[in-house]
Amino acid sequence: xxxxxxxxxxxxxLLKGKRxxxxxxxxxxxxxxxxxxxxxxxxxxxxxxxAPSKIFNTLLKLIESGALWRHLSAxxxxxxxxxxxxxxxxxxxxIAMGLNRTFRAVLDPIVSATYPIxxxxxxxxxxxxxxxxxxxxxxxxxxxxxxxxxxxxxxxxLEINAIYFDVSRNFGARxxxxxxxxxxxxxxxxxxxxxxxxxxMGLILISxxxxxxxxxxxxxxxxxAWEILSVETMYVGLLVIAAxxxxxxxxxxxxxxxxxxxxxxx
Amino acid sequence: MNxxxxxxxxxxxxxxxxxxxxxxxxxxxxxxxGPFVAIDQLSLEIPQGCFFMxxxxxxxxxTTLLRILAGLESQSSGELIINQPKTSQRPGNSMxxxxxxxxxxxxxxxxxxxxxxxxxxxxxxxxxxxxHYLARTGLRKFRDSxxxxxxxxxxxxxxxxxxxxxxxxxxxxxxxxxALDEQNKLLLQEELLKIWEExxxxxxxxxxxxxxxxxxGDRILVMSAHPGRAKSIVDVPFAxxxxxxxxxxxxxxGEFVYHIWGHLRDEVDRARALDEASAS
Ligand SMILES: Nc1ncnc2c1ncn2[C@@H]1O[C@H](COP(=O)(O)OP(=O)(O)O)[C@@H](O)[C@H]1O
Ligand SMILES: [Mg+2]
Numbered sequence: 001x002x003x004x005x006x007x008x009x010x011x012x013x014l015l016k017g018k019r020x021x022x023x024x025x026x027x028x029x030x031x032x033x034x035x036x037x038x039x040x041x042x043x044x045x046x047x048x049x050x051a052p053s054k055i056f057n058t059l060l061k062l063i064e065s066g067a068l069w070r071h072l073s074a075x076x077x078x079x080x081x082x083x084x085x086x087x088x089x090x091x092x093x094x095i096a097m098g099l100n101r102t103f104r105a106v107l108d109p110i111v112s113a114t115y116p117i118x119x120x121x122x123x124x125x126x127x128x129x130x131x132x133x134x135x136x137x138x139x140x141x142x143x144x145x146x147x148x149x150x151x152x153x154x155x156x157x158l159e160i161n162a163i164y165f166d167v168s169r170n171f172g173a174r175x176x177x178x179x180x181x182x183x184x185x186x187x188x189x190x191x192x193x194x195x196x197x198x199x200x201m202g203l204i205l206i207s208x209x210x211x212x213x214x215x216x217x218x219x220x221x222x223x224x225a226w227e228i229l230s231v232e233t234m235y236v237g238l239l240v241i242a243a244x245x246x247x248x249x250x251x252x253x254x255x256x257x258x259x260x261x262x263x264x265x266x
Numbered sequence: 267m268n269x270x271x272x273x274x275x276x277x278x279x280x281x282x283x284x285x286x287x288x289x290x291x292x293x294x295x296x297x298x299x300g301p302f303v304a305i306d307q308l309s310l311e312i313p314q315g316c317f318f319m320x321x322x323x324x325x326x327x328x329t330t331l332l333r334i335l336a337g338l339e340s341q342s343s344g345e346l347i348i349n350q351p352k353t354s355q356r357p358g359n360s361m362x363x364x365x366x367x368x369x370x371x372x373x374x375x376x377x378x379x380x381x382x383x384x385x386x387x388x389x390x391x392x393x394x395x396x397x398h399y400l401a402r403t404g405l406r407k408f409r410d411s412x413x414x415x416x417x418x419x420x421x422x423x424x425x426x427x428x429x430x431x432x433x434x435x436x437x438x439x440x441x442x443x444x445a446l447d448e449q450n451k452l453l454l455q456e457e458l459l460k461i462w463e464e465x466x467x468x469x470x471x472x473x474x475x476x477x478x479x480x481x482x483g484d485r486i487l488v489m490s491a492h493p494g495r496a497k498s499i500v501d502v503p504f505a506x507x508x509x510x511x512x513x514x515x516x517x518x519x520g521e522f523v524y525h526i527w528g529h530l531r532d533e534v535d536r537a538r539a540l541d542e543a544s545a546s
Contacts, residue, residue, distance in 0.1 A: 163367050166338050170361045171381035171432060181380070185371035262370040262414050 024246065050232050055239065058232035067221070072240060074216035078134065078209075079202050082141020087198065090149035091191065095183045097150075098157020111150065119144045119201070120208055132213035137206065144205040145198035152194030156187025189263045192256045199248050203241060284349060285436065285468045286312040286335065291344035293330050304330045306493035307344065312485075314349075315466045319483030319502075321473055321530060323537040327494025328472040329364055332438050335470060336361050350435050357381065360434035362425050362442045364472075368413040374424050375400065375409040381432030399427040402461055419450035426454075430461060439471045443478065455481060456510045463507050476526045480519065481510050488529045491537040498529045 032052045038044045039051035046054075062068035097104045123140060130136035160182065168182045184191075210219025218237050225233035293305040304327040312318050320328050333339040334346065336359055350358055360381060368377045376383075379396045400406050403423040413421050422442055429437055443451045459482065462469065473479050479486045483502050490497040503522070504513060513519055 163363060163365070164369060166333075167361075167363060167367050167369070167380075168384070170336055170338060170359070171428075172357055172384040174384075177384055181372075181384075182369070185369070188371070260371075262412050 021250070024250065028242070028246070048231065050235065055232050055235045058230075059236045059239070062233065062236055068236070068240070071216055071218050071221040074220075075206055075210065075218045078137045078217065079141055079199075079206050081138045082202055082206070083145055083199070085138060086142030086145035086202075087149050087195065090146045090194075090198075091153055094150045094153025094191075094194075095157055095179060095187065098154045098160075098187065099179070099183055104154070111147075115147050115151070119205055123209060123212065126209075127212065137209045137214065137217070140205045140209040141202045144201040148197035148201060149191065149194040152190045152197070153187055156190030156194075157183050159190065160186035189256075189260050192252065192260060196249065196252050199252065200245060203245055203248075207237075207241060283314045284311050285314040285316070286310070286349070286470075287345075287347045289345045291331075291334070291341050291346055293327065293334060293339070294342040303493035305334075305341075306495050308494070308496055310487065310496065310499075312468065312470070315468055317462065317469045317471065317482060317484045319471050319473060319479040319486045320489060321476060321479045321486060321526070322489030322494070322497075323491045323530075323534050324474060325537070326489045326491040326533075328489065329440055331494070332361065332440050332470060332472060335359065335436070336438055348436070354435060357385065357432055357434045359436040359438050360429040360432040361438040362422075362429045362440060364440040364442075365445070366413075366421060368421055368424055368428075370413050373410050373412055374405055374416070377413070377424050378405075378427040378431050380428055381434075385432075395431050395433070396427070399431045399461075402430075403427045403457065419446050419454070422446060423454065426458065430465075435468070437467050437469045439469065441472050441474065444474065451478075452510055458482070459508060459510070476523055476530060477514075480504075480523050480526060481508070481513060486526060488526065488533070490533045492540050497533060500526060500529070 036052045039046050097107055126136050126139050130139050164182050168178050207219035210217035211223040214220040222234050222237035288310045290307045292307055295302045334341050379392050382392045486500045488497045
């Protein structure tokens with residue numbers, strides 16, 4: 001780069017800071033390109049693997065008709081409420097377990113025993129209890145998000161150096177103050193990890209839950225596409241979910257950079 | 267918590283001036299290898315306003331003693347009396363901890379304001395006091411920085427500002443300068459003496475440096491190792507206010523340091539012999 005012109009070196013500088021961001025965007029684009037070529041050349045069966053351009057057309061149609069937006073916002077709302085109902089109790093319980101030995105001793109075995117149950121396997125039970133309406137979807141997401149946040153929060157609190165608790169005690173912090181000034185901020189790096197994992201789990205579970213007895217949502221859209229044999233719509237659903245996954249990861253990583261400035265990774 | 271013990275009624279002349287009194291204070295840790303005596307029957311009287319130094323080889327129980335005074339640990343036996351007027355609004359003590367103890371998630375200002383905030387002091391008061399001590403420790407420009415952006419010396423200054431801003435009855439300082447280079451150490455010692463002159467608080471200061479003990483202290487406790495005991499207590503004869511460099515240039519200073527070293531050397535030798543014996 002030593003012979004680069006001023007303008008290109010400025011561009012280089014700009015890109016350098018965002019290198020990871022750019023790689024994140026380029027790699028899926030390259031995969032799509034390879035796919036398109038393979039479909040056009042007839043190397044793959046387009047009944048199962050339609051060309052990305054066809055999928056893109058369907059995507060445009062679904063956007064125009066407003067259907068995609070309707071499904072997307074239904075899923076997002078369920079994800080949001082599930083995130084709140086699962087995440088906040090997980091956070092509070094996690095910090096309490098991290099701070100209190102007795103609490104931990106009582107709850108640890110329960111968490112360890114229920115955590116490995118595949119969340120998809122409890123869908124029938126959830127449907128039985130909460131019915132086919134919104135509640136069952138939200139509960140599915142909440143359950144999926146609960147565990148990663150709980151487990152990471154507990155680990156996050158336990159990882160806090162004991163000296164910080166000594167400092168807070170010596171300077172007169174009591175109860176809620178210790179929670180707010182030491183336990184929560186100290187556990188935040190791992191809480192963010194838990195949130196990222198939880199959101200990923202939430203996306204999986206919401207699509208699954210919406211395939212059963214729902215009339216809206218991305219999962220429903222895909223399930224319905226199977227019933228009417230519209231493979232392209234199915235792929236649009238997959239695409240949107242994948243895009244959501246990427247967007248959430250990027251946004252959460254950016255949030256992490258803002259709220260955990262002392263743990264910056266360069 | 268032992269901090270909660272009632273102040274004793276003053277008995278006899280001068281008893282009022284005793285800030286901290288320990289009688290036969292012991293601390294035994296239960297370890298996997300059995301009980302470990304960290305402090306053995308330590309008796310001490312520390313007058314109000316005394317800059318009290320504790321020197322001793324590492325592992326002799328200095329930190330443990332300070333933690334007991336801070337109420338972070340309780341003694342196994344013996345008595346500890348801290349004489350604080352019942353009417354005092356001040357916190358009993360504030361500790362400058364050994365090693366890094368700043369909250370990485372708080373700015374310099376928030377770290378220094380921590381004690382005042384926990385005691386819910388008014389915002390205006392916090393701004394004024396914390397601003398004052400950040401200025402005194404040369405940190406005004408760094409009030410919004412985070413600890414990871416500061417050098418070790420600056421972090422230590424924040425830690426000192428945090429303790430002073432809390433305006434405690436007793437200051438507990440656990441080897442606050444031992445991780446610093448000579449220049450930084452000298453500047454901070456000088457600054458600490460200046461700030462202390464303004465308040466004349468009772469200070470318990472741990473160090474493993476005899477130089478530091480003689481430079482800063484009014485009285486020095488030399489501790490012996492394994493188990494931690496009072497080996498000797500020596501009064502420092504130098505007048506205040508002191509200037510670190512001027513004091514060190516005086517011949518009496520060197521003689522006095524040598525004198526203290528005499529007390530300590532046996533202890534260091536003995537500790538080393540013990541270590542070697544247990545290693546082989
Ligand atoms: N919580 C503890 N449990 C067991 N042993 C301890 C504990 N804290 C300190 N000790 C032991 O007590 C001795 C004195 O420790 P400390 O007070 O930290 O020494 P110093 O500060 O003088 O270097 C050391 O041998 C240390 O290993
Ligand atoms: Mg120590």
